[in-house]
Amino acid sequence: MIQARLMGRVTIEDVAERAGVSVATVDRVLNSRATVRPRNAARVEAAIRALNYQPDRLAARLARQRSYRFCFVLPRGGNIFMRDLATEIESHARHLAGERVSADILYTDIFDPEALSASLLSVSGKYDGVALVALDHPRVREAIQHIASHGAEVVTLVSDAPGAARSHFVGIENAAAGRTAATLLGRYLGGRRGKIGIIAGSLALRDHAERHFGFAQVIAAEYRDLSLLPVQEGRDNPERSMELAAGMIAREGDLVGIYNIGAGTEGIIEALQSSGRSRDIVFVAHELNEITRHALLDGAVDVVIAQDPGHEARSAMRVLMARCDKAAIIAAQERISVDIFVKDNLP
């Protein structure tokens, strides 16, 4: 130990010498690349242990000349969050250019199973790793299977397809996000009695459905004084969401809260503000961006539940790189958290 520190780093050469074999043989047992005579394998392993040898990851990557060609499949014409995600992907890809990483972005209609699976098939075989905002559909699972069986690593991003051959999901637990929204809305209402309006993009989206499920579960179990209006689908569209919100505000005199599961938050803010009942109705929305940040400071939105697109972009690339290298990931580092923002803890 003291030897090792004084003598500098322990190299594969030191291990080879001590085991009485060549570095190639050490490499073979280290990376289980080829069969090594058991006796030699044992001697190598003993030497590794005796010297507390740690292979130099940098040297290995350099020698291997491995490059990482990644493709990110994102929704075409996405909402603010998806645009932020694309920006983060581009920015981090630039950052990783010095580590042989390149990332293309392919925009497609992720809500159309045929279009999405066609896009996936079109990139199959061309990349080392693919990250996609998934739709949970047999056709899509099939396309993911195709990519994976052609040697690429696949991760889902933001929206998962649980049954599919993806090796990892980079995103939040959406049911937990919905429960979190419910608890904060419920506690902010502090025993007030009334109705809660819910607007989703579309309940056909797995993440929206899961948030709704979690939200409804907590309200039903813990806030008996609150009742849920039927979910309205705003298609993540501000105008449509505004009309839906304006409608419920006008119809329901005892509307005390609104939960926006998807995008289009600016429309709902507009409806709240022009109704004059903004102060009175607790409003919980998703994702932190220019609009929701401003609205939190304004008081138009009370709580934002969020996932960090920068973290997701970096995590997707780290996970894909690790999978390509068959290396382990740091689970805690790659966990995407359900973030809560109020006006006081904004970044």
Place this chain on the structure above:
Amino acid sequence: MIQARLMGRVTIEDVAERAGVSVATVDRVLNSRATVRPRNAARVEAAIRALNYQPDRLAARLARQRSYRFCFVLPRGGNIFMRDLATEIESHARHLAGERVSADILYTDIFDPEALSASLLSVSGKYDGVALVALDHPRVREAIQHIASHGAEVVTLVSDAPGAARSHFVGIENAAAGRTAATLLGRYLGGRRGKIGIIAGSLALRDHAERHFGFAQVIAAEYRDLSLLPVQEGRDNPERSMELAAGMIAREGDLVGIYNIGAGTEGIIEALQSSGRSRDIVFVAHELNEITRHALLDGAVDVVIAQDPGHEARSAMRVLMARCDKAAIIAAQERISVDIFVKDNLP
């Protein structure tokens, strides 16, 4: 561009060839290592641009043979959070052993300026980087200055010393954490009127003082129905905190909330539960650990404000490595967020 992709990676050799110089000269302009004839420098820069050359970071680190010897200075006999932090540092140091990183931990009495500065001076000159849980005191600033002027990079961790020669602070904005606690406590009380008890470890600790400041500021400005009891100092000790909490619960009939700025949360939970007023008093505490996690699920604690010790350990090492290499950091990745946890978004 297409050339570059077809031909594989652009190397320093390609740049040298195109510029009509040797690789050593390219290296000189790349790293501004020595004076290069302006004409040659210009040709090199032109070649870099023309070929869109990106130096290979891995090869550079390998050739440089740089190692990173870090020292983490932590409080001896610290609370749960500090123990978690130490665990995370050890675990991440093990992870980075394959990248020539080693990290020692030195435990000392960080609350005693003399002891802390003596510890700092004892490691000065022996490491490439030092991360310390700081105390904001002239003696400590002086010791930090000493380490920095002997060539080591210094970052503060969790607790900052703003005037000092540290190049970065790895931790949260504590005033924001206090404001966040106040907003959630205020909103959870939903207009109820009464007194708020505050327990701190010690207001001599900068982070505790800042949290208190932020908390008081928001309550004063936004929650006129709530009034603050004088801060009690529990020294982060569960027994003492229990007595303080029990005292205020007994004395103040209209106690509606408690904010624990520091550690010792288990003591306050005990006081609340044995008083039978746990359900009635909103309790906000700091840091997520076995105790507070359990208490959130129990309902004994309503909200936890936290910083992630795993993120802090990883960030401190990344920042120290970057500073040693004179490389840029990714600001968003190194920002430590003020996390909010309720029972529903626990990791």
Place this chain on the structure above:
DNA sequence: CTGAAAGCGCTTACAG
């Protein structure tokens, strides 16, 4: 099943 040797893309003395 094993080893000698070349090579990955940089950096670093050293000589000029």
Place this chain on the structure above:
DNA sequence: CTGAAAGCGCTTACAG
């Protein structure tokens, strides 16, 4: 001010 050459610690054909 500049370049030829060795070296960082691995991996990879290739020959045996």
